[in-house]
Amino acid sequence: MTELKELIKQRATIRSRITLFERFLTPLKCLDSVTERNKLINNELSLRLTKFQELSYTFDEVQSKIEGLDSDLSKQMEEREQTENQFFQLIVTAQEFLEAYNDSKLKQGDESSCRGSSASITNHVKLPPLKIPPYSGDTKRNAKVYQWKICSNCLRNDHLSYQCRLAGCRVCKRRHNTLLHRSNNLPSGSQPRQSQSSSSPRHEIQNNVEPSTNNLPNSLEATINSKNGSASPNPIVTVSAGSSNLALLATAVVEVSNNGNIFKLRALLGNGSQYSFITEAARAKLACVTTKESQYVSGLQNATVGIAEHCNIKVQSTYSSYSCDVTCYVLPVITDVLPQAEIRVNELDIPSNLQLADPAFFRPGDIDLLLGAEIFWDVLGSSQVKLGRDKPVLRETLLGWIVAGRNWVNYYKRPNKVYCNFSKTIQEQLVKFWELEEIPNSKPTSNSDDYCETLYNETTQREGDDVNTARGLIRRAITNLCPLPNERDEDPRSPKVFEGGKMSTLTIT
Structure with a gap:
């Protein structure tokens, strides 16, 4: 409740800034002509407009958090629509002022240049006039979007931008179409992220794990307290990281039963997999009966892995009454520990009233089960909560609320020690097997x-x-x-x- 009041207070501050911007535009409407506005006023208007557009992004984040916490969703949707309409109208008005001023300056410049050239040029060949296409830059595109009242993300007219489920801009990843991208859309303080190639060295990171429990959901706080109570005060976590920008994958804790025995396994939800898989250790723990079957699983670059057996298990949700029978192929290891590094979960501002599918999603752990696309789309719900810019998204499923998506490196714990190792590729390691067994082609002779x-x-x-x-x-x-x-x-x-x-x-x- 305290968090909701704080967000409402932030929204009130944003509204007051909207009023200030509207007061600044009112005297400009009273001027008789564009020429009465000097260059200083137009420069100030341009700066204010940039800040005002950034303010609209801040409002979208704050309003999304309020909608996730408030039970009266219809009231909040009306509040969003009313405030966004104010944003759209004021932005379009300011852009029209700037365009009118720029057009007038261009006309004045053309007239003065023509007068000067006619006085100096006497005996020169006159060239035909060049037809320059009319300007159709980003400013006019944005104005048309606001004028037609269409979604600025997908350019359709059956919904608004905050209701759009499609991906955003490919350049800055914000909630607008790539055709509407402008170079000043990014805040001045943000820095572009640099991608690292796949050949970059892997880093062995050791870090003391002491997660804070401030402003965490009850399930998260209970998980942290239970772990800290039984473990050493300064446990060591070893992490392999190959990139500075790591996406957070969706994990869930499910109950798996076999012969009346119930075990809890950590599952990875992967809609990119056609089959479900289980590790050999988890299968041995469940004591499942396996069936011999020769299969090949193809992955990146058509790399194949041979599978010799599969087993049948029953998966039960800890969040709802959902259960299903799953056929899992047995593998020695599914993937590395997930996530690859400890996450500062207290900085994500996860609402405390949501039951997470994996309460320990922020702590690196082994994956016992991979649930493929046949299970993923059955359990996926429609409700979601955005945690903010460069933060993951909460999505409701029949297994609980999953945390997945963008996760900027700032939300990972800083390492105390970093060890850099250059590991050879798998191909180079495999070559050694037959090179050691080969007979030399020739020997020294006299x-x-x-x-x-x-x-x-x-x-x-x-x-x-x-x-x-x-x-x-x-x-x-x-x-x-x-x-x-x-x-x-x-x-x-x-x-x-x-x-x-x-x-x-x-x-x-």
């Missing part, structure tokens, strides 16, 4: 070995029955002594060697 190989190839041939036939002498001794009698008698050095008394003739019988 000149004598090369000569023997050449002589063997020239004088030896292979015949049938695995018989090798040598033609001529295979190899001579260094002293040119040969055991063959004919060669010994023909060599003039042989008698001298035998006369030395160290050798004798061998008689073969």
Whole structure:
């Protein structure tokens, strides 16, 4: 209740600023001509208009929080429509003033340039006039949107912008169409986010986890207190992070029953998966009976993973009476711990009256179960609560309220120590398996070995029955002594060697 009063007070402040802007525009309407407004007034109007547009974004955030807390939704919707109409009318009026002043300055500049050129140019060839297309910039587009009273996000006329469910601008991610994007839409204090390539090094982060319990839902506070009561005062969390901007994935705690036993498992809701999966550890914990089945699961870049078995489980919601039978394929590991780092949950301003599907969504933990698209679209509801710019969104499901979406790095706990490791790719690691088992293609050889190989190839041939036939002498001794009698008698050095008394003739019988 205190939070709702604070938000209503902020909305009243925004209304007072709307009144101040309207008072500034009133004297401008009384001027007879555009030329009576000097350059200083128009510059001030341009600055005020920029601030006023940023104020409309702030109102949208505050009003969204009020709608999530107040039970009388119809009253809040009327309040939103009335205030937004004021914004639209004043913005269009200010833009018309600026356009009229700019058009008048252009006309005056053209007239003066024509007079000066006609006085100085005498004998020159006159070129045909150039047809310049009329200006159709962002300002006129925004004015037409407000004039036609259409959705500024999808440009349709059957609803207003706050009711639109489509994605926003592709450039600044705000709630307007990309065609209406202007370079000054971003606040002056915000900095563009820099994306990191997938080849960036992974960081091992160690951080002391001491989450605060201020302004948290009851389920969150109970989870933190129960964890801190049984764990060490300064537990260490090891996190692998490859990017500075991490999206928050939807997780839920569900009850899984088998043979009368009920276990609580942490599930990841993934509408991008055609099947559901369970880890080997969770299956062993449930003692499920598996069925042999050979399947292949394809992922990014058509990378395939072989699956040998599946099991049937019954999933029960802890939030409602919803239950369903799910066929899960068994995998050793589904994914890394989620989220990858501890989140400062007290800065998200989650309403305390909502029951979360995963009360410990902010703490890194293992994923036991992946519920695919067949379950995701059955449990997804229509109610949602926006927590603000660059913050995740709360979405109601039959499993409870899930927290998912954008999550800027500021909501992650700062690491005390950072270790950088350059890990090789999986392909490089797999190559080592067969490189260690391969026989070397060649080995170092001497000149004598090369000569023997050449002589063997020239004088030896292979015949049938695995018989090798040598033609001529295979190899001579260094002293040119040969055991063959004919060669010994023909060599003039042989008698001298035998006369030395160290050798004798061998008689073969």
